[in-house]
Amino acid sequence: MSLDAPSLHARPSDDFEAKLAHTTAVLSSAAVEHGTGIVQTSSLGAEDMVITDLIARWHLPVGIATLDTGMLHAETRAMLARIEAHYGLQVQVMHPQREAVLHFVARNGERAMYSSIALRKACCALRKLEPLGRLLEGKSAWITGLRREQSGARVAVPFSEHDSEGRLKLNPLSDWTWGDVWHYIASNGVPYNPLHDHFFPSIGCAPCTRAIALGEDFRAGRWWWEDEAAKECGLHVQHQSEGLAA
Numbered sequence: 001m002s003l004d005a006p007s008l009h010a011r012p013s014d015d016f017e018a019k020l021a022h023t024t025a026v027l028s029s030a031a032v033e034h035g036t037g038i039v040q041t042s043s044l045g046a047e048d049m050v051i052t053d054l055i056a057r058w059h060l061p062v063g064i065a066t067l068d069t070g071m072l073h074a075e076t077r078a079m080l081a082r083i084e085a086h087y088g089l090q091v092q093v094m095h096p097q098r099e100a101v102l103h104f105v106a107r108n109g110e111r112a113m114y115s116s117i118a119l120r121k122a123c124c125a126l127r128k129l130e131p132l133g134r135l136l137e138g139k140s141a142w143i144t145g146l147r148r149e150q151s152g153a154r155v156a157v158p159f160s161e162h163d164s165e166g167r168l169k170l171n172p173l174s175d176w177t178w179g180d181v182w183h184y185i186a187s188n189g190v191p192y193n194p195l196h197d198h199f200f201p202s203i204g205c206a207p208c209t210r211a212i213a214l215g216e217d218f219r220a221g222r223w224w225w226e227d228e229a230a231k232e233c234g235l236h237v238q239h240q241s242e243g244l245a246a
């Protein structure tokens, strides 16, 4: 029996079709309302591929963008070409400022993220938060793949909220389960990061992501050396100055 991610996880909720209809309606109306002012910020992980598939399937005029921190797995970076080949869509890639990265590494070393939470957050700030800020300049709305089920810190993720700059932030998969995500992927032939087949449910930068063991928490493989409470990079932390990481 195959042990790939769709085989292991595709288990739709009883109300999956209603959730899908709601997500599609949210994306469609946001595209109409915000026009070129809306962007999908994709980590290229499973949830974000569901959203990209819906954007492509319904020909929604929503740009797709990602952050290449310079520390991604090759499998993650390869998703860019796979999205283009599968959907004919180009993903906008945002990079950190080269000088800032060189300065940080020269001063703190390549493995600074393991030294302290402060240095880990500083690395996230320059490799993720700063490019995200530039990406969102002039935008009125952005779309994420956040789900309530992903972690205790995300249990209250709403379908929509406003970020610290007043932009609309849509989380249209907020109520989807992991089983719903994989049911959609399996049913629609959505391309996905092969790391998901190797027990990486949540995929970030290579030095900060590991596979999880059976029974471990969904985000146990992210910043696993830190306390649970610190496990966000700031990309999605409201009301915190550091707040942003997939």
Ligand code: SF4
Pocket (backbone or CB within 6 Å): 069, 071, 113, 120, 121, 123, 124, 125, 127, 128, 204, 205, 206, 207, 208, 233, 245
């Ligand atoms: S996830 Fe790790 S490597 Fe990536 S930006 Fe944050 S600290 Fe740096």
